Amino acid sequence: MVNPSISVDCVVFGFDGSELKVLLIEFGRKMNNADPSQLKLERKLPGSLIQEKEDLSAAAQRTLVELTGLTNIFLRQLYVFSDPNRISRPEDLEWIKNTYEIPVSRIVTVAYFALVKIDKSVLQHTVEGVSKWHGVQSIKQLAFDHKQILMKGLEVLSQQLLNEPIAFELLPKRFTIRQLQNLYEAILGIEIDNRNFRKKVLNVPCIKLLDEKEKGVAHKPARLYRFDKAMYEKDIKKKMKYNLNFIRFTD
C-alpha cells in the first residue's frame, strides 16, 4: 500500500566529460482538445510515492535501481518541498490520479540528489529505458515544481563541491586534470584559469598521478590521475585534531 501524502523525487546528476547532465523521465500528457491521440511531451524527475513499509531512502533507491541498474549509488537528502499548493494545476492532479489510482489532496516531496558515473552499463539502461540524460543548461521547463527542485539540487551540489571531494563520484575512476576542471566549471558555471587549476590539483596529496595516459584520443594523450579516498579521510581526521584549520571562511 502506498502512503498518499509523501513522495520522493530524485535529481540524478551525471557528467559526460564536458557537460553536467540530469536524468529525466518523458511522458505524454493529453492535450485539451477533441483528439485524445494528441499528446504533449513533458519531462519530470524520477520519483515515487513511498510505500507504507519503506523509509524514504529505500523509496529513492528503489526508484533509482529501476532506472539506472545501479544498486550502490551516492545518494543524499536534498530538501523537502511542502508548499500546500505545489501540486494544484488540474493537469498535474489528473496525472497523479491516473498514475496512482488513489485520491491525493496534498503531497509533500522529499528530494534526493544522486551522483552517477555515466559509464557503458548506465548508458545502456538510460538510453534504452524510459529515462534519458539531458544537459542541465538546456532544460527550460519541467512538469510540476520539478524545475525548482532541479535548481535546488544544483545549488546544493555547488556548495558541497566546494567543501567535499564529491567531484570524484561523477568522474571515471581514472581521469585527466582537464576532465576535473571541466566538471568544476560546468557545476559552478565559471571559467577557471588552467595554470592555477593544474597547480592547485597537483598540490593535493590524495590526487595520485598514475603510470598511464589517455587512450584513443585525437589530441596528445594526457596523464591520468585517481582520487585516494582512504588517504583523504585519514588526512581530514588529522586536520580536525591538530591543524586547527577549521575557521575555513578565512581562506
Add this chain to the structure above:
Amino acid sequence: MVNPSISVDCVVFGFDGSELKVLLIEFGRKMNNADPSQLKLERKLPGSLIQEKEDLSAAAQRTLVELTGLTNIFLRQLYVFSDPNRISRPEDLEWIKNTYEIPVSRIVTVAYFALVKIDKSVLQHTVEGVSKWHGVQSIKQLAFDHKQILMKGLEVLSQQLLNEPIAFELLPKRFTIRQLQNLYEAILGIEIDNRNFRKKVLNVPCIKLLDEKEKGVAHKPARLYRFDKAMYEKDIKKKMKYNLNFIRFTD
C-alpha cells in the same frame, strides 16, 4: 485541520558562553501502575504535526515563536526521519493519540535546527514557559527517536560551523575571542590551542575589533569584537570569482 502523516521537530541550539544548550519540553507520562497520579518525567524536542494549509517551515516557525517569543530565527532543514517504525512503542503511540486526538499510524518527521542567542528576553520565555535549556552533553535520553534527531543536529551543526560563519548566530552581537573559542570547543568537542586560535581570528578581516571592553567581570576585562556579515558576503563572492580557492579540501 492537521495532516496526520507529517510533523516537524526542532533542535534549538543556544550558547551560554561556555556550554552548548538545547531547548527541550518536559512532560509527564503515566506509569504502568494503579496510581494515575504517578507520572514519569520525560523530555522531547519541540515539534508539531503540520496543518493542512501550512508548509513545513511555517510549522517550525509557529512552534518556535510560541516557545521563544522570537519571530526572526535562524532556521534550516536538518534531515527527514522516516523509519516506518520510528514511533512504535505503546507509550509513544498513546501520547500521540492523547495529544492530537486523531488516530495516527505513521509519522514522517522533518527535523529543523535553529540557532538562538540566549538573551534576557529569550531566557524569560524559556525559564517561565514549558520549555527549558539543557546542556547538550548532559542529555542521556529523550522520548521517541529524539535523541537520534539531536545527534544528527549536532553533526550537521559541526559540519556547517567548519564551512560557514554560523557561530555568530549563537554569540552576542559583541563578543570576546574567549567566547568564540569556547563555542568552537563546545560544538566540536575538542580543545584548541589559545594562541593559535587568537592568531587565526585576528587574521579574519570581517571580525572587527571594537573600541569597547567587557563590563562587570571578575577577571581583567577582555576586548570585544563583532562580525561584519556584509563584508563577509562581499568577500565570499569575490573569492568565488577570482581566487579559485574552491578546492577547499586541500587546506
